[in-house]
Amino acid sequence: MPWLTLLVAGLLEIVWATAMKQSDGFTRFWPTAIMVLGMISSFWLLALAMRELPLGTSYMVWTGIGALGSFVLGIVLFGEAVTPGRLGAAALIVGGIAMMKLAS
Numbered sequence: 341m342p343w344l345t346l347l348v349a350g351l352l353e354i355v356w357a358t359a360m361k362q363s364d365g366f367t368r369f370w371p372t373a374i375m376v377l378g379m380i381s382s383f384w385l386l387a388l389a390m391r392e393l394p395l396g397t398s399y400m401v402w403t404g405i406g407a408l409g410s411f412v413l414g415i416v417l418f419g420e421a422v423t424p425g426r427l428g429a430a431a432l433i434v435g436g437i438a439m440m441k442l443a444s
């Protein structure tokens with residue numbers, strides 16, 4: 341169960357990061373509200389997962405999910421560049437998450 345909680349926390353990190361981008365510097369109400377709610381929910385679920393998972397593993401997986409998801413949404417929603425270097429960096433994040441999960 342803590343791994344599922346951590347996964348949802350990571351997915352909510354993607355939500356709040358995307359909403360932050362869409363808030364246009366906190367000038368748009370609804371994206372800003374979604375960002376705040378997503379942030380609170382993400383941090384809360386991360387804290388719950390940390391009750392049973394190690395700090396380093398939890399934080400690394402949480403940030404990895406958020407970073408990778410934000411990378412993908414940046415490409416899909418905002419037309420950010422897809423380059424071999426960026427794809428390689430994303431692959432390293434995925435590998436790091438997998439290794440951390442296997443090592444736990």
